[in-house]
Amino acid sequence: MAAILIVEDEVSINELIKRNLQLVGHQCTSVLDGEAAISEIQCHNYDLIILDVMLPEFDGFEVFKEVHGTPTIFLTARNSLSDRITGFSMGADDYLTKPFEMLELLARVEAVLRRTQKNKKCFEAGEVRIDFDGRQVFYKGELVECTPKEYELLEVLVNNRNIALSRERLLELVWGHDYEGETRTIDVHIQRLRKKLGWENVIKTVYKLGYRLEVSR
The missing domain is CATH 1.10.10.10 (Winged helix-like DNA-binding domain superfamily/Winged helix DNA-binding domain)
Structure with missing residues (x-):
């Protein structure tokens, strides 16, 4: 399955996402702030990044500038149209507003991986x-x-x-x-x-x- 980087500063949400993605077979790495995320992106290759917008050190949009083509799903507690437009205009593959159902996230992950041909056919x-x-x-x-x-x-x-x-x-x-x-x-x-x-x-x-x-x- 896919190698996925989870960037989410709320520990409970980070762990929940990681646990559920691992249950369906993905390999997951998780970090809690923007600086650690940039370090991971620069040192390792990932098939997908799940990226919170509101992060310590560097926000999700700043982190995304270092992604360079890796499929990315933004997560945010905000529900503003401007954030969604910013994310999509920068090239994000999907955008999910918290709180969300885990099954919806799994479905979106599957859809992005299928679309970017990073998932098994x-x-x-x-x-x-x-x-x-x-x-x-x-x-x-x-x-x-x-x-x-x-x-x-x-x-x-x-x-x-x-x-x-x-x-x-x-x-x-x-x-x-x-x-x-x-x-x-x-x-x-x-x-x-x-x-x-x-x-x-x-x-x-x-x-x-x-x-x-x-x-x-």
Whole structure:
């Protein structure tokens, strides 16, 4: 997966971001101020930088001047249009306002990495291989026929692997906010994926919550 630099001066937020990115397989380095960030950028190569705007020593915009093309997602507690315009005009890839949901950050990280071709175009676990570009799933080398929703559910589980997702959250991510069906829909699709991919012990049921795709990092 990707090598990611996290630049965030709030220790609890920094650790939370790092822990969740590592759960889905990324290699993370975290620093707490702008000076340390510039030092890291000058000494090491990263696939993505998650950069807070308000930082000690040098702010995020000053740090970004040293980035030189590395994909960057700005984080900020500010909600002003001028900050967003400044970030994007400087060449930032995305902008996320605090407070934010961790799943939204993970989704944005995945989107930026996919767009900048820094992320794997395939995912493999055991005898299952997923080709993201072709939207194809293979089990034991054979193509598995998946419905559009089965594939989208599978992709959500893979992108958030090792993280427990509620049935409601899965419905929202796959079927959308306006879906009025029951959470039983998730159970049915999970059962089908388990059977098709031999993942009875890989897609775990999380008691009274939902499901988690459990794979090695």
